[in-house]
Amino acid sequence: MNSTTPPQALIDAALLSESILYGRAVGAPPIGGGRLLLVKPLQQAPTSLLTLKQIQGDAAWANYTGLREPAERLLGNYRSDTERLIAAMRERAKRLALKWWFAYEGENIVGAVGMMTLASDGWYGRLQDMLVFPEHRGKGLANQLLAAIEIYGLDLGLAGVCVDADEDTWQGAWYERRGYLRCARIGRQDF
Numbered sequence: 418m419n420s421t422t423p424p425q426a427l428i429d430a431a432l433l434s435e436s437i438l439y440g441r442a443v444g445a446p447p448i449g450g451g452r453l454l455l456v457k458p459l460q461q462a463p464t465s466l467l468t469l470k471q472i473q474g475d476a477a478w479a480n481y482t483g484l485r486e487p488a489e490r491l492l493g494n495y496r497s498d499t500e501r502l503i504a505a506m507r508e509r510a511k512r513l514a515l516k517w518w519f520a521y522e523g524e525n526i527v528g529a530v531g532m533m534t535l536a537s538d539g540w541y542g543r544l545q546d547m548l549v550f551p552e553h554r555g556k557g558l559a560n561q562l563l564a565a566i567e568i569y570g571l572d573l574g575l576a577g578v579c580v581d582a583d584e585d586t587w588q589g590a591w592y593e594r595r596g597y598l599r600c601a602r603i604g605r606q607d608f
Contacts, residue, residue, distance in 0.1 A: 421598060424577070427456045428600040430541035431579035434533060435603060437513060438543070451604055453589045455597035457567075458577040465564035469518035472529065478507060481519070481529060487551050506531070506546070515545065518569075520562045527553040530566045534573065542570045544580040563595060 431454045472481055482503050489499045509515055515533040519526045531545030544566060549558045570578050580597065582588035593599070 423456045423598045423600050424458060426538040427458060427541065427577040427579065430535060430537040430539070430577070431456050431543070431600050433537045434535055434541070434543035434579060435581075435601075437535060438509070438533070451584050451602050452581045453584050453599055454579055454581050454601040454603055455589065455592045456577055456579045456600045457592075457595075457597045459567060459571050459575055462568055462571050463564035465561045465568055467520045467522055467527065467558070467561045467565045469520055469530070469565050469569060472517045472519055477519075478503060480526075481517070484526060484550050485529070485548065488548055491551065517546070518566075520549075520558070520565060522553075522558065522561075525553075526550070527558050528562045530562055532566055532570070532578070534575065539576040540574060542566075542573075542575045542578040544578055547580070559591075560595070 435454065472478060482499055485503070486496055486499045489495075489502070494502075506517065510517070510531075513533055514535065515531060517529060517531040520528040520530060528547070528549040530547045533543040533545060535541055535543065547559070547562060547566070549562060567578065579600070580592060581603070582592055584602065589599070
């Protein structure tokens, strides 16, 4: 294995996480329009100025809905779309080892992230919905948020994490610059 080849166990965990979340992995279209699965072995603790606090209870989820809505509006979605998305997130969290956290910079909530944990020849994590809220963007907080969830993963004893990203946007390259390696190309799925 070289530095650009992820461990097979981590690739298997990433593909398993896709099946757990969506029932099965869907093949990507031939040219563009798909998603990438990226993986990263967790070996050393990064540093982060952010702290994570789990989103629990109706009041916290209502707060998350209000904080997420401006980001969804930037994508052309309405409040009702955001509410449906969050209802689906909560329902999925009830069935899976999936949790979401607010990211705090001091007393301010600046973002949120989710992670599912799974066992597949070791313990791994699948990142979900990493988001810096619009009013806090442009300050490097996405790097801090990614580091905070990786620290949490290391604290849990996870061997690695995976994430999916749209192949036609900046996301895949952003994760690659942070040590994530491409392991599969997959089709889009509805949450």
